[in-house]
Amino acid sequence: MTPARRHLILVVGPSGVGKDALIDFARARLRCEPNFHFVRRIITRPASIGEDHEPVDIEEFQRRARAGAFALHWQAHGLFYGIPATVNDQLDRGIVVVANGSRAIVPLARQRYPQLRVVNVTAPVDVLSKRLVGRGRESDSSLKQRLARNNPNPIGEDVLHIDNGGSLNVAGERFMDALRACRQASSIMSSPH
Numbered sequence: 001m002t003p004a005r006r007h008l009i010l011v012v013g014p015s016g017v018g019k020d021a022l023i024d025f026a027r028a029r030l031r032c033e034p035n036f037h038f039v040r041r042i043i044t045r046p047a048s049i050g051e052d053h054e055p056v057d058i059e060e061f062q063r064r065a066r067a068g069a070f071a072l073h074w075q076a077h078g079l080f081y082g083i084p085a086t087v088n089d090q091l092d093r094g095i096v097v098v099a100n101g102s103r104a105i106v107p108l109a110r111q112r113y114p115q116l117r118v119v120n121v122t123a124p125v126d127v128l129s130k131r132l133v134g135r136g137r138e139s140d141s142s143l144k145q146r147l148a149r150n151n152p153n154p155i156g157e158d159v160l161h162i163d164n165g166g167s168l169n170v171a172g173e174r175f176m177d178a179l180r181a182c183r184q185a186s187s188i189m190s191s192p193h
């Protein structure tokens, strides 16, 4: 059995736009459906802060990077982030792999995963600001830096833009439709004998 597609889905967009909220929305609703995997990232940040991730120190992160333990890794906000290389086995089995990514990693991800799908989440900057304040995770200066971080929006045929400036339910349903479409495209086909 071989998969028709290797579908990695990178969810990107500015801090506070709702990447984790959309991923949590879909994970909760798709948990009974087969062939989705939501990545638990490796981050040089304490376990108590942010999403459920594997916390490591910088030395351990760099050791893993040298050992090829990451499918993709990057730096942002003074932290290191990694997607474990184990996702490659899942992609080979036709599983749709969904990860919170960085806009800056999209060009490299396209080289490594030609069938990459990018979900670019957007919202007006005043909405981002209110959400980051409401989330209460960052200090004032860190919050300002996050709002000032201005990576360009990815463009291309592989990019789906989702407006999450309004209701999470609306954006979440659109996100789930995209995930289901990818699963359909990566449905397992019998290999020739």
Ligand SMILES: Nc1ncnc2c1ncn2[C@@H]1O[C@H](COP(=O)(O)OP(=O)(O)OP(=O)(O)O)[C@@H](O)[C@H]1O
Binding pocket: 013, 014, 015, 016, 017, 018, 019, 020, 021, 022, 131, 132, 134, 135, 164, 165, 166, 167, 168, 169, 171
């Ligand atoms: N559509 C929405 N309506 C209202 N609140 C939202 C919506 N989407 C996300 N939020 C809230 O906004 C805050 C930021 O969302 P979230 O943490 O998912 O953003 P993020 O893009 O993952 O940010 P970061 O990159 O900093 O991790 C959270 O408190 C979340 O609950």
Ligand SMILES: O=P(O)(O)OC[C@H]1O[C@H](OP(=O)(O)O)[C@H](O)[C@@H]1O
Binding pocket: 012, 013, 014, 015, 050, 076, 077, 079, 081, 100, 101, 102, 103, 104, 149, 151
């Ligand atoms: O600005 P860019 O590079 O697109 O995104 C950078 C990083 O910022 C966020 O980190 P966090 O989860 O808030 O720590 C995202 O998850 C992403 O990994």
